Amino acid sequence: xxxxxxxxxxxxxxxxxxxxxxxxxxxxxxxxxxxxxxxxxxxxxxxxxxxxxxxxxxxxxxxxxxxxxxxxxxxxxxxxxxxxxxxxxxxxxxxxxxxxxxxxxxxxxxxxxxxxxxxxxxxxxxxxxxxxxxxxxxxxxxxxxxxxxxxxxxxxxxxxxxxxxxxxxxxxxxxxxxxxxxxxxxxxxxxxxxxxxxxxxxxxxxxxxxxxxxxxxxxxxxxxxxxxxxxxxxxxxxxxxxxxxxxxxxxxxxxxxxxxxxxxxxxxxxxxxxxxxxxxxxxxxxxxxxxxxxxxxxxxxxxxxxxxxxxxxxxxxxxxxxxxxxxxxxxxxxxxxxxxxxxxxxxxxxxxxxxxxxxxxxxxxxxxxxxxxxxxxxxxxxxxxxxxxxxxxxxxxxxxxxxxxxxxxxxxxxxxxxxxxxxxxxxxxxxxxxxxxxxxxxxxxxxxxxxxxxxxxxxxxxxxxxxxxxxxxxxxxxxxxxxxxxxxxxxxxxxxxxxxxxxxxxxxxxxxxxxxxxxxxxxxxxxxxxxxxxxxxxxxxxxxxxxxxxxxxxxxxxxxxxxxxxxxxxxxxxxxxxxxxxxxxxxxxxxxxxxxxxxxxxxxxxxxxxxxxxxxxxxxxxxxxxxxxxxxxxxxxxxx
Ligand code: ADP
Numbered sequence: 001x002x003x004x005x006x007x008x009x010x011x012x013x014x015x016x017x018x019x020x021x022x023x024x025x026x027x028x029x030x031x032x033x034x035x036x037x038x039x040x041x042x043x044x045x046x047x048x049x050x051x052x053x054x055x056x057x058x059x060x061x062x063x064x065x066x067x068x069x070x071x072x073x074x075x076x077x078x079x080x081x082x083x084x085x086x087x088x089x090x091x092x093x094x095x096x097x098x099x100x101x102x103x104x105x106x107x108x109x110x111x112x113x114x115x116x117x118x119x120x121x122x123x124x125x126x127x128x129x130x131x132x133x134x135x136x137x138x139x140x141x142x143x144x145x146x147x148x149x150x151x152x153x154x155x156x157x158x159x160x161x162x163x164x165x166x167x168x169x170x171x172x173x174x175x176x177x178x179x180x181x182x183x184x185x186x187x188x189x190x191x192x193x194x195x196x197x198x199x200x201x202x203x204x205x206x207x208x209x210x211x212x213x214x215x216x217x218x219x220x221x222x223x224x225x226x227x228x229x230x231x232x233x234x235x236x237x238x239x240x241x242x243x244x245x246x247x248x249x250x251x252x253x254x255x256x257x258x259x260x261x262x263x264x265x266x267x268x269x270x271x272x273x274x275x276x277x278x279x280x281x282x283x284x285x286x287x288x289x290x291x292x293x294x295x296x297x298x299x300x301x302x303x304x305x306x307x308x309x310x311x312x313x314x315x316x317x318x319x320x321x322x323x324x325x326x327x328x329x330x331x332x333x334x335x336x337x338x339x340x341x342x343x344x345x346x347x348x349x350x351x352x353x354x355x356x357x358x359x360x361x362x363x364x365x366x367x368x369x370x371x372x373x374x375x376x377x378x379x380x381x382x383x384x385x386x387x388x389x390x391x392x393x394x395x396x397x398x399x400x401x402x403x404x405x406x407x408x409x410x411x412x413x414x415x416x417x418x419x420x421x422x423x424x425x426x427x428x429x430x431x432x433x434x435x436x437x438x439x440x441x442x443x444x445x446x447x448x449x450x451x452x453x454x455x456x457x458x459x460x461x462x463x464x465x466x467x468x469x470x471x472x473x474x475x476x477x478x479x480x481x482x483x484x485x486x487x488x489x490x491x492x493x494x495x496x497x498x499x500x501x502x503x504x505x506x507x508x509x510x511x512x513x514x515x516x517x518x519x520x521x522x523x524x525x526x527x528x529x530x531x532x533x534x535x536x537x538x539x540x541x542x543x544x545x546x547x548x549x550x551x552x553x554x555x556x557x558x559x560x561x562x563x564x565x566x567x568x569x570x571x572x573x574x575x576x577x578x579x580x581x582x583x584x585x586x587x588x589x590x591x592x593x594x595x596x597x598x599x600x601x602x603x604x605x606x607x608x609x610x611x612x613x614x615x616x617x618x619x620x621x622x623x624x625x626x627x628x629x630x631x632x633x634x635x636x637x638x639x640x
């Protein structure tokens with residue numbers, strides 16, 4: 001049984017372990033495949049994003065100036081900065097500084113004398129007048145503007161601030177000076193406007209506000225190609241530094257980035273992928289016709305791509321990060337790393353798990369199923385094993401019982417049969433002294449015969465009980481009748497000399513529901529024992545009383561009594577306290593077990609109270625009311 005239940009259990013456990021391991025592997029493979037697909041989908045999405053970006057670079061208005069292209073792409077957020085080239089690869093924006101003017105001061109006498117007054121004699125008033133004259137008489141607007149600029153400078157040096165401001169704000173404001181440049185090629189008017197802001201210094205001043213508005217308007221007007229990118233950037237920075245109330249310039253960062261980019265003298269940008277720009281942390285992407293190169297800061301790429309990745313991410317328990325070349329993926333260590341796509345060469349997509357390990361979670365669920373299956377199978381095997389053990393145990397006990405019965409029967413029959421045979425032979429051979437002795441022999445034969453009958457009765461009763469063949473006929477029974485019947489049956493024995501029987505039956509006894517024959521058998525057995533296990537002076541009492549819905553039947557004797565231990569065992573089959581005594585008395589150890597069986601079948605109980613050497617009282621308690629209807633009720637106590 002142990003092997004039969006342990007082997008399948010071990011097999012189930014082994015199967016479970018294998019299944020759990022396989023489950024772990026299968027889940028890992030399944031999830032890894034899912035993650036790979038997700039990464040590939042995100043890679044494709046990133047490619048599409050950069051291709052769209054590239055198309056946006058090319059989709060510029062063909063009639064727009066390079067500055068407008070720059071302004072448009074930067075303002076619309078397509079890139080952090082932009083460089084615009086012509087078809088031959090020459091830079092159009094950021095536009096180069098204008099060519100410096102020829103040095104008029106060295107060429108004309110007026111200029112020379114004015115400069116002499118200003119720089120060597122420091123006669124600023126005279127110098128201012130000289131410059132004013134040059135401005136008045138100048139043949140072209142450029143020269144006039146340069147002279148006015150010098151005049152304003154001298155007036156300032158001479159301490160005539162108002163006069164200088166008048167020139168800077170009114171005279172130079174004339175549209176014809178708009179494109180005039182100084183000796184270095186810088187536009188004069190915006191420089192003059194910056195100077196005005198410095199001189200006025202008060203944002204509340206109307207002139208200050210007008211000048212600031214004009215200057216800001218000029219700096220943000222990218223249609224105007226006359227302003228070089230360098231001067232624009234310089235003026236934007238100066239305005240931001242000196243005029244705290246000036247607006248932010250949306251393109252200043254882009255201008256600075258483009259200038260920095262040009263400073264590192266980058267090689268041309270062929271190819272359609274994002275590539276290093278030469279500036280740390282800045283990447284570039286060229287339009288397919290190479291006329292526009294967009295610059296992207298790594299932080300911007302990171303945040304834009306991350307937003308894209310997060311919007312595409314379909315699996316909740318993972319995080320995917322875009323890792324720039326040469327950088328380490330963020331913690332926790334990624335589970336999978338793949339190339340980010342053709343648009344982002346050398347960039348990587350790193351997938352890491354968030355929260356509890358989904359492999360463990362998914363496998364854990366399956367493992368729980370296996371575990372419960374395993375536990376159930378083991379429990380079922382255990383129960384089956386228990387059941388089989390029980391059944392086999394019962395069968396073994398029954399077999400032992402039968403063997404015991406067979407041995408007892410053969411043994412118990414042997415003694416009376418051999419004594420009968422010996423007596424019969426003696427009588428047949430006429431070996432007796434007189435008729436008196438012959439009568440004694442015949443009486444002995446009758447006694448042995450009677451003993452045999454009683455034995456057989458008990459064996460048969462027991463056998464029927466064991467085979468569940470006893471059928472009770474339940475009816476209302478008066479115990480008085482039962483007592484009479486039993487005393488009649490035992491009459492011959494109890495009438496023996498030295499034997500006194502006292503019977504006390506209470507009046508108005510309620511009837512019990514029972515089988516009269518069975519109850520008579522009970523009392524006969526008890527009377528029989530009372531007779532057998534008492535000495536020559538036998539005092540036997542039979543008492544019947546009623547109380548608490550029960551009828552009580554007591555059989556007392558003044559016999560050898562029972563020890564406390566024996567009293568607990570007398571109702572067991574084949575139990576005999578003193579075998580030789582019992583045998584002599586003609587018992588086989590079945591009487592009390594039959595009594596208990598019958599009494600239990602009637603819903604009652606039987607107990608013994610005894611004292612060694614003093615006597616015993618066997619008490620049968622039967623319920624008065626029983627709801628037995630059928631006549632075929634059987635009860636079968638557990639075999640012991
Ligand atoms: P048996 O056929 O041997 O009498 P029983 O089942 O009737 O079998 O009784 C079992 C044993 O209990 C007896 O062998 C005897 O030792 C003991 N016994 C039964 N009745 C009495 C009694 N009234 N007084 C003393 N011993 C008793």
